[in-house]
Amino acid sequence: MERFQKDATYALIELARSGDEEAKARLVEENMGLVFSIAKKFYNRGYDKDDINQLGAMGLLRAVENFDLSQDVRFSTYAVPVILGEIKRFLRDDGPLKVSRSIKQTATQIAHFIETEQKNSGITPGVEDIAKKLGIGVEEVINAQEATKAPESIFAQREDGSSKLIDSLKADMSEGDILTKIDIKTALSTLPEREKTIIVMRYFLDKPQKTVAQKLGISQVQVSRLEKKILEKLKTHLACEN
Numbered sequence: 541m542e543r544f545q546k547d548a549t550y551a552l553i554e555l556a557r558s559g560d561e562e563a564k565a566r567l568v569e570e571n572m573g574l575v576f577s578i579a580k581k582f583y584n585r586g587y588d589k590d591d592i593n594q595l596g597a598m599g600l601l602r603a604v605e606n607f608d609l610s611q612d613v614r615f616s617t618y619a620v621p622v623i624l625g626e627i628k629r630f631l632r633d634d635g636p637l638k639v640s641r642s643i644k645q646t647a648t649q650i651a652h653f654i655e656t657e658q659k660n661s662g663i664t665p666g667v668e669d670i671a672k673k674l675g676i677g678v679e680e681v682i683n684a685q686e687a688t689k690a691p692e693s694i695f696a697q698r699e700d701g702s703s704k705l706i707d708s709l710k711a712d713m714s715e716g717d718i719l720t721k722i723d724i725k726t727a728l729s730t731l732p733e734r735e736k737t738i739i740v741m742r743y744f745l746d747k748p749q750k751t752v753a754q755k756l757g758i759s760q761v762q763v764s765r766l767e768k769k770i771l772e773k774l775k776t777h778l779a780c781e782n
Contacts, residue, residue, distance in 0.1 A: 549615050556604055564604065571600055574616055578623050585631055592627060599626030646684040649674055667745065678745065679736045727774050735770045742767060 549570075555563035575596035582592050603619040611618075653673055657665045671678045728736055734756065741747040741755065749767070753760045 546614060550609055553604055553607060553609065553615065564601070567604055568597060568600060571616060571619060572597070574619065575600055575623055578620065579627065582627055582631065587631075595627045595630050596623050599623035602626060643684050646674070646676070646680065650681060650684055677733065677737055679733065679740050682740060682744075731770065731773070735766065735773075738763065738767055739770055739774075 549567070552563045552567050556567055575593065579589070579592045579596040583589050585592075599622050600619055603615070603622040606622070607615055607618055650670055653670060654665060657663060657669075665673070667678050667681050670681045674681070728739060731739065737756065738752055741752045742749070749760045749763045753763045756763070
C-alpha cells in the first residue's frame with residue numbers, strides 16, 4: 541500500500557513539473573497537513589498565521605520542483621526540511637530571527653579557524669577544539685554555525701565529499717521523526733546557557749558527567765541533578781508544543 545502511495549505521489553510530481561496545475565493542486569492539498577504542522581511552530585513570531593502558512597506552502601512547491609525522483613525516499617520526508625527552510629529563511633532575513641552582528645562575527649571566526657586548520661593539518665577541528673581556540677562555550681559555537689548556515693538540500697554532497705545528507709536519513713524515517721528532531725532543537729533554544737551546555741555536552745557530544753562537571757566547575761552530583769531537572773523541563777516544553 542505504501543509503495544502504491546509513493547508511486548502515485550511520484551507520478552503527480554512528474555505531472556506538476558510538466559505544467560499540470562491540477563496535479564500541483566492535489567500535491568498541495570495532500571501535504572497541507574504537513575505544512576501546518578511545521579508552520580504552527582512559528583506562529584508566535586509576530587507574523588500573521590496565514591502568512592506563515594503561505595511561506596510553508598511556497599516551501600512545499602519548492603520541494604516539488606527540486607525533489608529527486610531517483611532517490612528511494614518519501615516525498616513528505618524530503619519536504620519537511622525544505623518547508624522549514626523556506627519559513628526560517630524569511631524570518632531570519634526579515635523578522636525576529638535575524639542573525640545578530642556578534643553571532644555573524646563569531647561564525648566568521650569559526651570559519652576562518654576551520655579553514656586554517658584544514659589547510660595546515662588536513663583535519664577539520666571539532667566543536668570543542670573550536671570553542672577552546674576562540675575561548676567560548678561549545679553551545680556558542682553550535683549556535684553561531686546553525687544561525688548562519690544556509691538551508692541545505694538533503695540531496696547535496698557533504699563538504700568532505702563522503703556522502704549525501706540524505707544518506708543520514710533512515711529508509712523508513714517519516715516526516716514525524718524529523719519533526720521530533722526539530723521540536724527538540726527548538727526546545728533547546730529556550731534553555732539558559734549553562735543548562736544548554738549540559739545537554740549539548742551530554743547528548744550531542746556524548747561526554748560523561750565528570751567531563752561536564754569539570755567544564756562547568758561543579759560537582760558530578762550537581763550535574764546529575766541538573767540534568768534530570770533539565771530533561772523534565774524539556775519534556776514539559778515538548779508536551780506543550782504538541
